[in-house]
Amino acid sequence: MHELTLAAEITELAVAEAEKQHAVAVLEITLEIGVLSGVDADALDFALSLAVKNTTMEHAVVKIIQTGGIGRCKPCNLSFEMTEIWTPCPECRMPAGQILNGQALRIVSLVVDDG
Amino acid sequence: MCDTCGCGDPGSYQIRKAGQEKTPESDAIHLHSESHGHDHDHLHAHPHEHDHSHHHDSFSGNTESGKRIIALGKDILETNNLMAERNRGFFEAKKVFCINMVSSPGSGKTTLLEKTLAVLKNQYPVYVIEGDQQSMLDADRLAKLEIPVVQINTGSGCHLDAMMVNKALKSFDIAPESLLFIENVGNLVCPALFDLGETARVLVMSVTEGEDKPMKYPAMFRSARLCIINKTDLLPYVDFRVEIARKSAGIMNPALEFLEVSAKTEEGLEGWFKWIIHSINANGN
Numbered sequence: 001m002h003e004l005t006l007a008a009e010i011t012e013l014a015v016a017e018a019e020k021q022h023a024v025a026v027l028e029i030t031l032e033i034g035v036l037s038g039v040d041a042d043a044l045d046f047a048l049s050l051a052v053k054n055t056t057m058e059h060a061v062v063k064i065i066q067t068g069g070i071g072r073c074k075p076c077n078l079s080f081e082m083t084e085i086w087t088p089c090p091e092c093r094m095p096a097g098q099i100l101n102g103q104a105l106r107i108v109s110l111v112v113d114d115g
Numbered sequence: 116m117c118d119t120c121g122c123g124d125p126g127s128y129q130i131r132k133a134g135q136e137k138t139p140e141s142d143a144i145h146l147h148s149e150s151h152g153h154d155h156d157h158l159h160a161h162p163h164e165h166d167h168s169h170h171h172d173s174f175s176g177n178t179e180s181g182k183r184i185i186a187l188g189k190d191i192l193e194t195n196n197l198m199a200e201r202n203r204g205f206f207e208a209k210k211v212f213c214i215n216m217v218s219s220p221g222s223g224k225t226t227l228l229e230k231t232l233a234v235l236k237n238q239y240p241v242y243v244i245e246g247d248q249q250s251m252l253d254a255d256r257l258a259k260l261e262i263p264v265v266q267i268n269t270g271s272g273c274h275l276d277a278m279m280v281n282k283a284l285k286s287f288d289i290a291p292e293s294l295l296f297i298e299n300v301g302n303l304v305c306p307a308l309f310d311l312g313e314t315a316r317v318l319v320m321s322v323t324e325g326e327d328k329p330m331k332y333p334a335m336f337r338s339a340r341l342c343i344i345n346k347t348d349l350l351p352y353v354d355f356r357v358e359i360a361r362k363s364a365g366i367m368n369p370a371l372e373f374l375e376v377s378a379k380t381e382e383g384l385e386g387w388f389k390w391i392i393h394s395i396n397a398n399g400n
Binding site for chain 2: 002006010027084086095105106107
């Protein structure tokens with residue numbers, strides 16, 4: 001359940017940013033969660049509903065963009081889609097040596113209320 | 116639950132030296148004061164758009180009156196990762212070899228550490244940071260070896276993070292060219308995400324666990340450098356097939372190294388000590 005820790009971190013970062021920019025509330029937050037990040041989007045959504053209580057983002061709409069995974073197999077010189085962290089190279093069936101995309105955990109944007 | 120669920124007093128962790136009593140003033144830090152309550156009357160949209168987002172370095176645009184978009188593009192783990200790099204820089208400068216030991220609960224990490232430290236304390240200055248949700252039990256066990264041990268109690272937290280480790284490091288006066296073990300909270304899920312700044316991550320699994328564990332917890336197996344298969348003395352009594360476990364872990368992480376040991380009977384421990392010494396030398400210490 002590290003989603004709860006992350007939810008608290010997200011809340012802290014977003015609230016601090018809104019405060020820095022003299023906004024009175026966060027109305028919307030957009031997150032990018034990679035499918036290979038090890039974070040469950042539904043669990044994070046639930047955790048956020050707890051973490052935002054009594055903050056300026058208590059009523060914020062949470063939007064989660066799940067980005068797909070892309071791996072690279074060096075020997076085959078091939079990039080391929082990964083749905084799981086162990087998705088193998090479609091040519092040689094070896095696990096991806098390198099994960100190019102899909103591990104992001106990012107706050108993309110906020111919509112704030114300037115009051 | 117984790118360290119932010121809002122139940123009871125979940126948001127603090129404590130750092131104590133072995134032998135130090137818990138006091139009301141002991142080093143408690145409240146992490147997430149705003150996360151109490153369990154209502155769900157919030158407005159959560161769930162678009163699950165499967166496209167790629169575009170990031171702008173810095174963008175702030177006005178929408179309707181009073182509403183403004185702030186493009187952040189901020190890594191959620193940034194605070195932890197920056198602190199992990201600070202820890203790593205400290206280890207490099209001091210030539211400290213730091214091993215982050217991860218496993219599920221009950222794999223035998225503490226026993227393995229006891230046996231390891233009893234031998235290696237004669238070759239290197241050794242230090243231990245113990246992570247558990249509660250109690251000083253593990254720290255007190257290891258402190259009997261007359262080595263510096265600090266216990267981090269994460270409260271209801273399920274993993275150590277780089278900030279806790281950084282704080283714990285300050286309670287030692289770490290000698291150069293030493294060996295530091297961090298025994299993480301027993302959990303194969305959450306600690307995988309949190310870089311502590313360690314030099315190497317060592318995963319301990321025991322033969323009383325399922326051989327399919329690597330398939331169930333791929334992130335942790337992918338992030339480890341070495342997998343120790345412990346309690347091999349029990350192999351005649353369990354259905355665990357070492358080859359299957361190694362094969363499935365190898366699918367997750369082809370570079371993963373393996374050692375088979377029994378911390379109890381000490382069989383295979385020589386190989387583990389050699390691995391540590393070799394890794395320290397290869398690291399340039």
